[in-house]
Amino acid sequence: MRQGILLYGPPAAGKDTITAALTALDARYVPFTRLKIGTGKTQGYRMGTPEQLAALEARRDVIYRNDRYSNIYVVDRPGLDQAMEDGRIPVVHLGQMTGMEQVTAFYPAQWARVLLWCSKETTALRSPQRGDTDTAARLAAWDATEADLAAHPRAQWELRVDTDAAAPGEAAEGIDVIVRGSSPRS
Template identity: 55%
Template sequence: MTSLPPAVILYGPPAAGKDTITRALVELGAGFAQFQRLKVGSGKTDGYRMGSAEDLAELEKDGQVIYSNSRYGNVYVVDQPGLDELAAAGQIPVLHLGQIEGVQAVIEAYPARWTTVLLWCTREETAARSAGRGDSDTEARLAAWQATQDDVDAHPQQVWDLEVQTGDHSPAEAAVLISERVRSAFPAGNGS
């Protein structure tokens, strides 16, 4: 019996540290790689595969959209081919999501041994981090922080494999905690 490959979902509000912690995971040299969602729209391009409405329509037509959502005037897509590419390369995808509906959809639709991680920061930390990195849409990010808090409150049944308060841990510390959790759940020699 072939074992499913490991994969990670990082869920949390804007500025919780998903990008920074993912870079720290990659630096561990343990095979982690950021999954770059397809983004249809404008703005930040780092960490995304930019696409067109036609690209999205083609994926939808072929049934290859696992989950999509709209935020900040853009559409963000988790697609089957993108995840397949990382799995085929033997890498551990690290997927960023900001909606529990998305977490659940991905886990249900894509065959992997998912480790779910709740990264959290306070509203004040989100404001400070957003301003510190020069975001021009800090108010929108604070609204998204509140939407994330509301999402957590609306899904009390959601169980996380690991919860990390990013104000209490450096990105490197958080990455080690996540890597240890993935490795303890899926030890080497057990098909991983």
């Protein structure tokens, strides 16, 4: 059975940092690079065109699409297929419960669902430190993530991590224990 990790949380909750800690822990963990249609930051994305998006949608290969910050972010079937080749375990970053639901419903795999959380004040501090030029939009997204989470009180999580208190390595080790525990290869 294919495996993956879904990291859910507000902007600057530590998704990139914990993904880096996971990849340092085990080479099977790989960041999933979402397809991005738009402008701005390109690092960590597969940049695409509106035509590529239309072709994916026509083939029903869009697992989840999110429009935010004047861009379109896509979790796509071909991207996940490639990320899971050779037993790799992709780490997918999401900030919307709809994305969590769609990925788990429309892409068969053993998904470890992890809630990463930090205070709004921490997002306000971390956002400019990581080079964001739109911190106000990130804080609005933090509010939206908090409301989204509150609207899904029955959401199931294999792990919850307060990144204001937990070190990235500690969080990565906790996630690794969960993945290994659900793996037929453990």
